[in-house]
Amino acid sequence: MGVTHTPLTSQSSEPHRWVIARGLGRSYGDAAQCSGGVVVDTSAYSSIGLIDPVTGLVEVGGGTSLAAIMRVSLASGWFIPVSPGTRHVTVGGAIAADVHGKNHHRDGSFCSFVASLTLVTPAGIFTISPDEDAELFWATAGGMGLTGVVVKATLRLIRVETSWMETDTERCDDLDAVMSAMEEADHNYRYSVAWVDCSSRGKHLGRSVLTRGDHAPIGALGLANATSFIDIPAESRVRVPFTLPLSAVGPHTVQAFNALWFRKSPKRKCGAIVPLTSFFYPLDGINEWNLLYGRRGFVQYQFVVGPQHADVVRAAVGMMGPAGIPSSLAVLKRFGPGDPGPLSFPIEGWTLALDFPAGLPGLPPLLDRLDELVVGVGGRIYLAKDARLRPELLRAMYPRIGELEAVRDRVDPDHVLQSDLSRRLGIGQKVPS
Template sequence: MTDDDTSISLSGWGRSANRRTIVRRPTTDEELVDAIGSAGQVTVRGAGCSYGDAALPEQGIVLDLTARNRVLSFNHLNGVIVLEAGVVLGDLLNQVLPLGWTLPVLPGSARITVGGALASDVHGKNHPGAGSFGQHVLWLSLLDAEGSVTELSAGHDPDGFWATLGGMGLTGVILKAAIQLQPAETGWAKQRRRRTRSLDDTIAVLRELAVRQETDPNLHVVAWLDTHAPGTRLGRGVIDESHPAQLGDLPKGVPPDPDPRRSTRRRPVRSLPGPGVVLAPTIAAASMARWHLGGPRDRLLPLLSALCPLDRADAWPAAFGRRGMVQYQFAIPSEATAVLRRVLAFLVGSRMSPALTTLKNLGFGTAGPLSFPLHGWTLAADLPARWLGDGRTLRSIDAMVAEAGGRVYLAKDSTVDPALIPDMYPRLKTWQRTRDRLDPDRRFGSALAHRLNLLP
């Protein structure tokens, strides 16, 4: 057995799903092709920030692409950048912000790779105006199991292009991509914070802000919900509006580029023993404190701090103890606000008030059959995995979401009822046909694909 054949333990970011597997870390195209050719099934992995099992294998090996992280070209005049899939978004921002450019879409974590952003077609807090990550990709290169490389775009094999964007790494290996950046005068953001006093109040404010977001792709909005407040106060929240700062917004003496820049690399933190510190009493106390301390204020923050605040919390999954955490995120149509109330009531009534709950506006989705966003709302709830028993605990919520015409986020899923995936993603069969064309021998897979029967 060589060093390359030694199995190691991998997990999703939430630490609730684990696999022992052989990991290959190719740096050249030749090493990559050899690794695929010598394996049965291959699971493609970036920075490992998917919460569940999307980047874990059911069988075969794992290809870790983080060593393939070069910027290949950058046009400073028009903002078109070509880069390898292993580039981390935060590292990219640290390079381009001082040059007057930024990413048009930044998800909740800047620690994911470009390949992961494409495979999940990630969205940000500005989705109503900016759309998802894939809408700013000019083309991408896809490597198949036979070693052939195809360039895909909205104009060249659009079915393959959109099947890959949001395709969870199951269509092949994304080697590189060309992305259209947008101008940025500074690396700062202006943030306005306000509180709401009920779920109705939160929804009303978010609706008002969504109208502005649709015409301003630079307006980022998120609400943090208090799921411990009793009665009519359930769902009250703290809403942050963030907007990239212009030079004229900066106080005298503040440089355009924040410095020093904080690291975008994850630092490993050992899980706390037993149940950790995320317990019902501590969750209740933290929720109350977050709301009471979230009074109205305006402030200036580094852009990454404003848009990715949880990237400062390397120990967040570790705090949930040895069994880790699950983030349950779903999207529902704009008229289905009753489902938000029913979900919160179910969680509270089941004594599973989340450790963290966020609500955001979503705009219209894309041509990607497995892309997550749809016009309406997305709610994300962080839960201790130990609360979920055999994994069926949230099936009632699955049914509510599916009945409303909504869906769960595959990039974060750990528990959804696989029988509901065709209802949640009605273009699944279209994606499967394109996927089988791109990978007819089904060499690319994952534990997620197996669990949800995405490749029947």
């Protein structure tokens, strides 16, 4: 496709000596920004090779979006192995954040399905895999772009018979009920996710809607769908037309919306057939949905704690109501064991993702308290969604970060690869003790 790869070079006399890659900018914080430096637009590295009809292996460019891959792959019965909540992310961004989906408890994260990748670094160009320079491969998996620019990767896709999902949905009256349901039966489903109402209180604290499912086999589709086993998803035309001056999402609207959503959901419904896009990517249904939060925007916060620390999830959900800061969207999932990446976010346990309208008084101290709770039990927050963590907590959350820094010193001795996130958190720099 006519793109040449040259190693990233550093000359300290140049004004723009720092470099970081950017995909589709779907990380919520400053991971793909580089004040005073160069942000590499990876859209030129967009390509999709032929899918091996037996193994599902396909070579794709680092700047290719998951949306583009699935448009091609679904036609021949292959699908993305790990889908985050939006399909508008690039392969490079998915590798750099080692993204997880609703199937982590079964399948692990994105990089478990990366057979090999080509990385452009200041020290040269490397083709690496879990067997070839495994250290550099796993440092890149979740390494937030700090080991180089992924220009190419070979992914292992999964086989699907249809573009539909067969789902079971149930309402759970409180947080304990949903957590028990997930512990008892998540292993029966490939995908599982719970929407949690963080504005409910008392005995309904954390009431939830739990949705689980798998790819629908052809036999599960009724006659009505028999002619469209594979329906290639079209992009949504619905969009928020402009930035609202004030957020449409405040404590009262959140409470009203949550109550409505909970009641509207079926008490229990098994075997519903739904399109794959509404199951995996509900937010992609409204373009620029973020504008609903007004000029101040919103804050995302996601943490994970071990399976024995469900109490931290309970405390987190319990803190928000009394503080008058209910999360506008709260999603609970269970992770299986993490992969070997030293900066990869998932570890086995509970993960809770929370959205808050920015600028609410009391939000910064609430999130600081949450950080303390999480780090106190050996948990961590997700850097792809962070813009505010205190740097002194990073090394406690990611105790193996030194491994990433050592690899980076090998491929980037002059520390050309930097982002606003890496500088804010002191990644690659000694933190004064």
